[in-house]
Amino acid sequence: MSAPNCLRCLTRPSTAVLRHSIAVPNAVASWTASAPFSTTATAAAGPTKGARPTSQPKRMETGHIRSGRRVTISKSKHRKQAGARGKTPLPGERKAYRKKIQLSNSNALHVHWLSDLDAKHMLDAANVTKVMGLPDALVDQLRAVEAFKPKQTWGFFRKPSTLIRPETVDLVTRMQQAATDKQTLKLVLDGDKLTGKSILMLQAMSHAFFNEWIVIHIPEAQELTTAVTEYAPIPGTDPVQYMQQNYALKLIQNIRKANEKVLVRMATAYSHPEIPQQMPIGSSLMQLANSAKEPENAWTIFMALWKELTANTRGRVPILFALDGLSHIMKVSDYRSPAFELIHSHDLALVRLFTDCLGGNISLPYGGAILAATTRNNVQRSLSMELAIAQREAEQLGAEKPLRQAYIRGYDHRVEAAMRAAQVIKVKGINKLEARSLMEYWAASGVLRTTVDELSVSEKWMLSGNGVLGEMERASLLTMRI
Amino acid sequence: MPPRLNVWSTCRALSIRSTQPVNQLAQPTIAARARCFSDRSIRTPSDKSSNQFKKLMAQKLKARAARAEAENPEQPEQPEQEEQIEEAAVEPEKEKNKEALRILQQVAYGINPADASIEGHKFGLPELPLPSDKHVKHRYDPIVDQMTRLLMEDGKLGKAQRDMAMILNYLRTSPPPRFNPSRPLVAGAPPAAHLPLNPVLYFSLAVETIAPLVGVLKFAGIAGGGKALEVPVPLPARKRRRIAFNWILETARKKPSKGSGRTMFAHRVAEEIVAVVEGRSTVWDKRHLAHRIATAARANLNHAKVKGLR
Structure with a gap:
C-alpha cells in the first residue's frame, strides 16, 4: 500500500489528501500550491494578496502540487470561441474544397x-508558339483521367487552352510514330520545377484521346507509395507482391469514364474465370469494367481488363499508360510487410506493372506509349533515377555515360533496370517567342493588364528564370501587382 | 533636314591592313574603360607604356598631317604616301573606322546616333519622369500595399503578399457582385460587370466604401465628472482605410473556414470583401455606428474649451 503522503515532502499533504479534504484554509492552500521545493519564503510572505479564494482549490485539482502553476490568460488572442463556430465540415469536405478544380x-x-485543338494540330511544327483551346469533349475526358491539377491556372480563363511547344510536337510525333510501327514508346519527361511536365503529359493524353487510344493515367504516384492507400498481399506470389484494391477500383472507374467510346467497341477475347461475374467471350470491355463495383475484386478485374487491352486480337487500339510523379515510385515505399520491413515500391503490383512496361518487359501488341513525368516537389532524391536519366540523356547526345559514384550507397539496381529502355525529354523554359504568344493570350483574356511588348515580355521571361512556365504564371498572374 | 553625310568621304579614312598589328595598347576609350579611376584592374595606356603611347600619338598626328596633305585637291594622290599612311595608322585608326561605319549604319537605319538614350546604354534610358509604379518601394497600388501590411502577421510580409494575391485572384474569378441600392458604394463606382477583371479596383472600392468619414477625438477631463469630451474629427485617407480594413479583417477572422490549405484565410477575407460590396456584410453596421457616435458628438464642437483648438 502506498503512503498517503509523498515521501519526499512529508511536511506537506499530497494532492490526494487535499482533494478529499474540502475545508482547506485559503492561506494554507495558497502557500502549498506555490512552493514546490522550499516553503520558507512563501510562508514568510504570508497569504498572497488578491488571490481569489475559489480559484485555489480548483488549481490543486489539476495535478500534483509540484507540477507547478500554469498561467492562464482569460482573454487569449488565439482562444477559440466554442459557440461561434457553427457546423464543422464533414470528413473529406475540407480536402474536396482544397482540391477543387475550376476550369x-x-x-x-x-x-x-482562339481555335480549338484537333488531332493534327499537335503534329504540325508550324503550330509551335500557338495557344489553342481544348474542345469540350476532350476536357471531359481529361477531367475523367484527372489530367488537370488543382494548382494549375485553368480557372483564370474562359476555357482551358494550352500552348503548343516544340517539346509537344516532338513528343506527339514520337507517339504517332510508335503507334504506326506498333512499337511501345517508353519516355520520361524530366525537367526543373514548374517547367510544364504535367502539361506536356496532358497534351500527350489529348493526342491519345483524339486518336482513340486507351488512356490509363495515374495522376499522383505518391498516392501509391506513401502508405495512404489500403494494401494487401496477392496470394500465390513469390516474392510477395501487394495489391491496392481501393486505388485499382478508382483507376478502373477513371478508365471507364474517359475511354467509354473505345471500350464499348471492343469485345473480350478471353473468359475470365477468376472474376466473380460471368463474362462470356465476346462481351464488351465496358461490361468488364462495369463489373468492378467494390474494392474486393477490383485488382482481379483490373488485371483482367489489362489482359484484354493488351491481347493480340483484332480491334485493339494503342494504349497510353501515363504516370505523374515518377520519383515517388523509384524508391522504397512507406508500406511495411508482415515482418515489418519496408516494401520496395516495385513490389506493389500496380507500380510493378508500370515499371515493367517502362523497362520493356511488357510490350503492347498494338503499340502505344508509356509515359512518366518526374516531380521535383515533396520527394526524396532517387540517386538511381537521376543517374539513369543522365545516362539516357548522354546516350541520346552521344556523349560519355556518367557512372555510379563508387563511394555512395543507395543506388538501386531495380530502378536502373526499370529505366534502361526509356527515352528522355528534358523540359526547359520556353523561349521569348512562345512567352510572347502566351502573354498575348493572357492579355486577350483580360487577365494580364499590361501592354504586351518586347520590354514586358522580356521582363516576365527574365523574372521567371528564363521562361520557366510556372514562374511566368507566378510573375504575371499570381501576383498582387495586377 | 538630315545632315549631309557622304559615304565615300569616310572611305578615305579607311586603311586596310591584312595583318594584325602587334601593338594593341592604345585602344580608344570605351565607356567601360573610361572608369579608370575607380577600376585599377584595367590597364590604361598611361600605366606602363606612357612613352610608347606618346610615340603612338606622335605617329598619329604625323599621319593626320600626311592625310591632310593627301586630301589636298591641288596635289595628286601618290601611292608612296598612301603606303606611309598605312604604316602609320595602327589599331586606333581602325577602331575609329569601325565606329564611323557603325554610326553610318545607324543613320541608314533611321536611328539618331547621337541620341543619349541609346548611346552607351544597353537597355536605353528610362522615361522621365519615372512612373510611380516603377519605384521599387512603390511598385504596388498604394491601397493594396497598405492593406497587405495590415494582413501581415509576425512580420511575414511575403506571406501577406501571397495572401493578397490570392484575395485579388478570388475577386477575379468570382461572379460580378450584385449591388444593393440601400448600401450605395462611393460615388463614381463603375458598373458591377467591370469589377472582376480589375480586382485592385474591386478591392479598393470595398475599402473606400466602408471607410468611416469621421472619428471622435476624446479630450480627457474637459467634459466634467471625469468623462472625456468626444469631439468629431475628419479622418485622413490612410487612417480611414486602415480602420475599414481592420473591420473587414476582424469579421473575416471570426468566420469559420470552409476548406483547408493555403487559400483558407485569403478566401475568407475575399468573401467578406464581396459581401461588403454587395451590402451583406456586418461591417456596414460598424460604419453606421461610428458615424452615429460622431454625429451625436457634433454638439461638443461648440464647447468652450475645444472651440479654438482646430
Missing part, C-alpha cells in the same frame, strides 16, 4: 482568335 472563369474575356 472556367466566366469573367474572363472570350478570345475570338
